[in-house]
Amino acid sequence: MQQPWQTKWPERISYGLSDAADNLVFQMMTTYLLFFYTDVYGLSASAAAILFVVARLADVVESLIIGIMIDHTHSRFGKSRPFFLWYALPYVIFAILTFVTPNFGGNGKLIWAYVTYLGLGFFYTAVNLPITSILPTMSKNEHELTLLGVIRQFFGSAVQIIVAVFTLPLVALFGGSNQQQGFLYTIILFGIISLGLIWNTFLQVRERFSQPEQAHQPLKDVWHMLKQNKPWFIISAVILLYWLTTAVKNQTTIYYFKYIQHSESLVPLVNGFTFAALIGVVLIVSAAKHLGKKHTMLAGIGIATLGQIILALGTVVNQLPLLLAGTFVNSIGNGLIIGLVSIMIADTIRYGMTMGIQAEGILASTDDFGVNVGLGLGGLVTAGLFHLSGYTANHAQNVATQHMITLNYAWIPLMLYLVMFIVLLFYNEKQLLAAIEASDI
Incomplete structure (x- = not known):
């Protein structure tokens, strides 16, 4: 029997804005930090x-630590909710420090980058993981x-x-030629x-459904459950x-x-076509109900793959319209995929x-674990292949580096979608x- 709905729109919007808050910083990390x-x-x-x-290796450990911290939190606000209050300010402070360029020597700047980026990763996990962990406690209604x-x-x-569209224009507005x-x-x-936005989420959301006798189990019992939770392993992968x-x-x-099209100014235009992800997201409620x-999610991966094929063809024939069309179609599929992650x-x-x-x-730490490991491996693949091919910043790139850039932009993502x-x-x-229906969880 379907449960009644428990949340109202102010709480729903505030819950959604928590992810918006994290992504203001997170998207700068994923899209522009390597370039920075x-x-x-x-x-x-x-x-x-x-x-x-x-x-990313540190973040793997941190995701588990934050997950354990949530499961062992006893407070009048619940298990997940207080993390929004406690860790929002240090998260923002370390985000700002990560983009500070101190007047240090080479080793000093490298140490500063390590300290700030590692700190940012920890506090990102501390404010992001609770968004996923709090969800199943907000309602028992499947559709809600x-x-x-x-x-x-x-x-x-x-x-x-x-962020993808407006970051570079804002950088130019605030800094001119001083990036x-x-x-x-x-x-x-x-x-x-x-x-x-993060503090607003703390004020508005509530944890309603918790099983006290199940909520603080020993780690050995949790590990035993994990070994039997095959769907968790698959969605984690x-x-x-x-x-x-x-x-x-x-x-x-x-x-x-910047280096293949020789037009860095096109980046906001191309990123603007990723707005199509919103189309995928809004289709989820109806599609999930029927399919x-x-x-x-399989349909989303298929659509994303089709878009990536179009984009890859655009790199072969060097046609901007195909690159834009591929980005548009790919983004619809990505919206379907990522919109279902926290729900599943x-x-x-x-x-x-x-x-x-x-x-x-x-269990929710798998989301941040996947984000952190995926981003880490992605950064390693991108920066590592650039290094091997002879990449030199702010100079014309050799043929090997140009091929490597195209491989990373078009073909490696295509193979990964298939996997x-x-x-x-x-x-x-x-x-x-x-099993859930039979147990009335």
């Missing part, structure tokens, strides 16, 4: 590659959880597009907005592949248009509760939902 480090801050591509690997996940992703995707100043003032603006794909492609976009979440993780959390374990912190599709085929949604 190599072409503005002054790190070599190899140094940036190593930094990304170290940071889907709506909440869609609202979250709609705002998150909208802000991703805003160091421009990036710093831009992140200060984004950080202030982010802080207000899909998340990792998605963010690996996103990192490789997004980080390369500015290089492709189920698994087949809706919520399902795996509820599936774990059918085994007597409510471990939303650890993602195959992995998701093993997700047994019918078994998961039947």
